[in-house]
Amino acid sequence: MSESGVFQLPALLTHDQARAVATQVCNLVRTQPLLQIDASELTQFDSSALAVLLAGLREAAQHQHALKVSGLPAKALALARVYGVENLLHLQS
Numbered sequence: 216m217s218e219s220g221v222f223q224l225p226a227l228l229t230h231d232q233a234r235a236v237a238t239q240v241c242n243l244v245r246t247q248p249l250l251q252i253d254a255s256e257l258t259q260f261d262s263s264a265l266a267v268l269l270a271g272l273r274e275a276a277q278h279q280h281a282l283k284v285s286g287l288p289a290k291a292l293a294l295a296r297v298y299g300v301e302n303l304l305h306l307q308s
Contacts, residue, residue, distance in 0.1 A: 221251045233263035240271040255286025
């Protein structure tokens with residue numbers, strides 16, 4: 216985490232990295248009442264990136280914490296629309 220309550224997603228987030236990143240996000244969301252995920256660095260990703268965000272949101276809900284996503288690249292947003300999860304992501308501009 217670069218600053219308190221902000222987690223920067225890596226530039227590369229595919230199936231190979233998803234488990235490790237999801238574990239990081241879920242561990243952080245347990246200890247942060249509000250976790251901001253900055254997705255602006257994402258350049259190479261697949262649907263696993265969305266799965267990581269959804270896992271974090273699920274964990275946040277279980278602990279009555281909040282998780283917000285900012286900087287999601289347009290291609291990732293389009294993928295979220297295709298999968299019908301855009302509204303679940305708590306996107307911030």
